[in-house]
Amino acid sequence: MTKIIGAIMVTAATTSLGVMSVRQLKRRVRSLRSLVGALDIMRSEICTRLTPMPELLELLAAQTEEPANIFFANCLIRQRSMRGRPFAELWRSALESTEELELKEYELEPLLELGPALGRYDTDRQGEAILAAKKRLEAFLQKAESERDRESRTRAMLGVAAGVMITIILI
């Protein structure tokens, strides 16, 4: 009886590890998608409506999908509390502290590079910088989506299989 309970527990644990890994893939896709959408809004607000940055951050924090909205809310908090500091600095700080983005270092790079271009140049240059960052994020999104489609089932199955394997070895 103890062996059966142990086997079930081991299998459940490895299965949940597999499921967590699948969820992580999905969260990464959601994160990249929300950021791509946010950059679209950002570009049109800056280039078309000339929206001031505090107002823009408020809008993005309220209207974009999670977790991009958390990132922009963090930017807004920093802009209010770090008055007198360059925007690039608070942008970087918000990026580094928004763990909900769950992005890999190389996926954060386009956003880190975008920071210094925001708020201090004319609309054309900012628009170009946003577009360039968006294109790079879109490429990452595509890659993350195919990774998710390709590996979701494999990772879930691997979790179950690993559990069964460990149980057999232990028994």
Add this chain to the structure above:
Amino acid sequence: MDEEYLISRFYSAAALLPQGLRETFERLSDKEKAFAEEFRLRAGLLPSVLLPGGEKRLGTRTVSPRDLIDTLEIATESSLHSSKESIRNGFVTGLGGHRIGICGTAIMKNGEIEGIRSVSSLSVRIAKEIKDCGREVASKLIESGRFMSAIVISPPGGGKTTLLRDLVRQLSNRGFRVALADERNEIAAVRGGVPQADVGMRTDVLSSCPRDQAVMLLLRTMNPEIIAMDEITAPRDARALESASNCGVGLLATAHALDVSELLGRGLYRELLSQGIFRKAVVISRTDGVRSFSVQDLEGLC
């Protein structure tokens, strides 16, 4: 005037500067902070403060081009793109209503200034609200309960905007419905729809709109008794004033001139005065750093 208030305005303007520069200005004595009128930042030179007695150079660290860009970024809350129109006119209005004049290389497009690149110097004018400085002047501009249209004159930096702000407040609180065309947003310093300066309880503010368009818009929509504006500089401003004047609205404006005779020597103003659009001139003069105001009748001068 309250020294504490003046010092607080100094710090409010200094907050627009990058940290290194800010510290240089903050080393001034309290008396100098209270009397400071402008911060002057020129690339490659020491920063200086404009005091009633003239400019005083500060510190040992020269201003870098990066300092100038950082100042503009801080002052506009990283929203330089939103100030495109005012940059075209050579200034931005920072938080707290402090006006920052910009010099650099003009970008020309179709014969008009499109923007300014390679910023070479900035002048941060410390906005000060001097309540009641216009109390006596306001009384002299009202005759038999009627406001007499007036033009406030002084050379640049003479205190026109400060006096205009208080006149608007005085007239508004005395029962006149005042519409304020605040193109540079330095009179009322509106932020999030709320004026940061006290411009009176019956004042409607239209900010960041070209003066000529603002006058017509206010006339059509706000039913004003008085329209106030800063610095008439272009023929189109004068034409808008003529139209407003024909609608029975009182006008209050400012212009750069030493005195009335200098004003009459310039075509744009001579025409306005000859049409009787302004009935009074408020002349600001300065002796030993102390400002005084005199109200003169303009009728019969042209």
